[in-house]
Amino acid sequence: MLRFFIITAEIIVLVLILRSPFVQYLFEDIQNSVSDWFISLSTLPERRALESLRSDITTQLKPLKPYQQNYVEKITVSTDSVKRFYANYCEKDDINPNFSGTKRAQLCHTITQSSLMRKPD
Known part of the structure; x- marks a missing residue:
């Protein structure tokens, strides 16, 4: 039962961290960079x-x-x-x-x- 609570708490913390503005900005920046690379390669x-x-x-x-x-x-x-x-x-x-x-x-x-x-x- 304790394992269940620990795993649930870890999932909740992970979701909160991934939804933070800084992490969203970081993911957006990475996505833009990768998109630019693909566009550059395709042209x-x-x-x-x-x-x-x-x-x-x-x-x-x-x-x-x-x-x-x-x-x-x-x-x-x-x-x-x-x-x-x-x-x-x-x-x-x-x-x-x-x-x-x-x-x-x-x-x-x-x-x-x-x-x-x-x-x-």
Whole structure:
């Protein structure tokens, strides 16, 4: 009977400790850290492909002016922005104030050859 009371008391103390604000804050912080790690791991291939595309663009279109470099950084921030750029300026042939003529054609060709534009099998 004494064992029952001791075990019950331990369970009650454990529940009270786990419900304390500090422990809740600690668990929340751990959960956020682990979630950030998983998000980082899941987006790693996309970030590597974007970095590869960015370096391909900068090497093939040398020399780029500072505003063009900023624009390349802006359009290679995500796969969606690359596809949006490609749809607007490569497929629809809209006028782009940052890249025109052969530079735009070369940029579109570089984007077409990137792994971001390949259809998944």
